[in-house]
Amino acid sequence: MKITPTTVLDFKQALREDLPVPKHLTILALGSHGDVFPNVVLGAALQQAGFRVRLITFANFGPLVNQFGLDFAPVPGNAEVLLASSGGLALLESGQNILKQYRALRQTFWQVADGLTDLLSKPNIWQTDGILNQLPASLYGRSLAERLQIPLINVAVIPMLRTRLFPMVAFPGWPAFLPGYNALTYLLAEQLVWSGFRQSVNRWRQEVLGLGKRPFLGAFSQLGHTPTLLGFSPHIVPRPSDWESTIQFTGYWLPDEPDWTPPNGLVRFLEDGPPPILVSFGSMAVRNPQRLTALVLQAAQLTNQRLILQSGWAGLGQQDLPPTVFALDYAPYRWLFPRLAAVVHHGGSGTTGFGFWAGIPNILTPFLFDQFYWGERIQVLGVGPAPIPQKKLTAEKLAVAMTTAVSDQSMRQKAAALGEKIRQEDGLATAVAAIQQLLC
Template sequence: MNDCKNKIPKLKIALLVVGTRGDVQPFLALALRLQEYGHYVRLATHSQFHGFVKSVGVDFYPLGGDPRIMAECFVRARSILLPRPGDMALQRKQLKAIIESLLPACTQPDPVSGEPFTAQAIIANPPAFGSKDIAEALDVPLHIMFTVPWTPTRAFPHPFTQRAGRPLKKSEKLTAMILEALKKTGQRGIIDPGWGDLGTNVDISDDVFVLSDCPHDWLFPQCYAVVHHGGPGTAAAGVKAGCPTMVVPFCGDQFLWGEIMHHKGVGPAPIPIPHLTVESLSKAITFMLQPQVKSRAMELAESINAEDGVGAAVGAFHRHLPTPFSDQDPSANLLHY
């Protein structure tokens, strides 16, 4: 492995990531692995994640756009591809801020230390609109990576074409439904308020705990089962923890992950948020409490944990790099695109 690392040119790499924490976290793992190969990595994402990125030793650069505003537009429209007419101007403003921040993220010095930076390669997720244009302008290689299937397939519809229909139930009503389902099934529960403000302004019983912004990789291994919206990061954390999983999707790829959980036998069929009731939630919890479901979840966790997804992503990046210049060239560590 060390010989392989020595043969790979050391590059300045810009990771351009647009999205929520669940989108950012996998790229943070990718950044850390790339640094092991001697690359200088800058993770450019929304300012909300500055502390999250810096806390693990990866350089940060702020991108425009507010992931919460964008997500709220998706929730209102119940679609990632088709915003409501009333949100069009707001979404255009968000996209403009993102696009205008991409070139500085690849060319500007570190905003704190002032250390110069010019990307020699770019890795971006698809919502980082404009990354292809930046790569062409800088004449550097670009590798698109995502946590969601993005290439055409006949196996399932494009994940971002589905939506649940008109929801969201107000937070108080949804919280009351959760509490009643837990009581009906005789279970204790942990409620993460999230962006839906669950568990707020409601009387909570002693066997239910409200916990905000808790790392899933710490929390889920201490739970028997999980119920969530079905984002890829949250879904992966539940699977790795060996938790039976119920998905309550409202738009985008959440439906796909819910169907996969059900197909694998580790959870009930997904229940879109408009169809969620005390009865349907109670039945889903009862399903997940079955020993055979827990057993399948543990088997899937063992299989997932044996994989090295980050290593596969790094390997794909290195395999697709263009041929370096000759060793005699003074720019030998640069890559010709």
């Protein structure tokens, strides 16, 4: 159904007198599990604080959203399928650059505008007092807040706001001595994003919301002035001096699942030997999970190291495993990570944050984008070995990293000390308090 500007205004006029109390928030979060999950956790914390919360995300995240008791408004699509079918997976494995990866994925986001248009045909979608937007550059969320004339709060788990002090994530830092290089990386990244979204966003603004087009170069200059909550720690990303006061660190948004009961097999495995290393590549899919599993097992054999293999989207461990390796489907990281010696993973912001929180070394094998940034921060902070890009991963390199993470006492002490600092932060409480102050 096409929503005309008149229809939108009629909805708002009809509902203005009966807006729900307590205040209602809509969270717009579209991406992989690592993008969506922190927003689900934040939504649950807001709901516990007395807000009513709706989460708009891909349909395949319905069980996750329902598990945390949030109102669910699905956009058609499956992030895992979209990543694999768009060609992004093949490009990642062939080692092509981020520009080509993005070009392969950009077509999938045309579905977002169509899905949001379908949602807007339902009058209850307009019953909201504020929008929390996870997508880079605000995009659809900013346009919706503009039409409804309600507050917009940007939320992020990756540092992507302009600064002169370091380059945009995924850009190399080595030419930083060049005047203006850091600023240029943000402009290039912004236009890369906008080139993929411009047509769909502007069509949606004009045909659905009755708004004018965004400028040809976008509206990125507004981002630094928009209230923004960063779901990570200044102990990991020092605050740039040129950021506006509207940008606030909260600390990590880490869930607690007290009702979860560990399976007996996992408990026995943890009790039967020294702390293992977890290997998990989260929402990163690979074409040959058997080959990747074999590589990981070889690294474990070279180091005589016990492992837990979490299957994830990579499909690890779907074969016969030695008794020193446990195949895991799921366990809450808050429960599992303190019981580990270290964690090998792709470098998603959430998994990285749990590694920091637990005070154990992170071993990163990044696939793309911000994962390389987190690997660099881990190395600089001395809480993990140098990252090994996925396309360069070998059993021998992984074995060396595992040995370092387990035996380097200075690294382990730094990781433990950093963990103590991170655990003193309450990211969810800080975020909720900030939102209450902005909206109430």
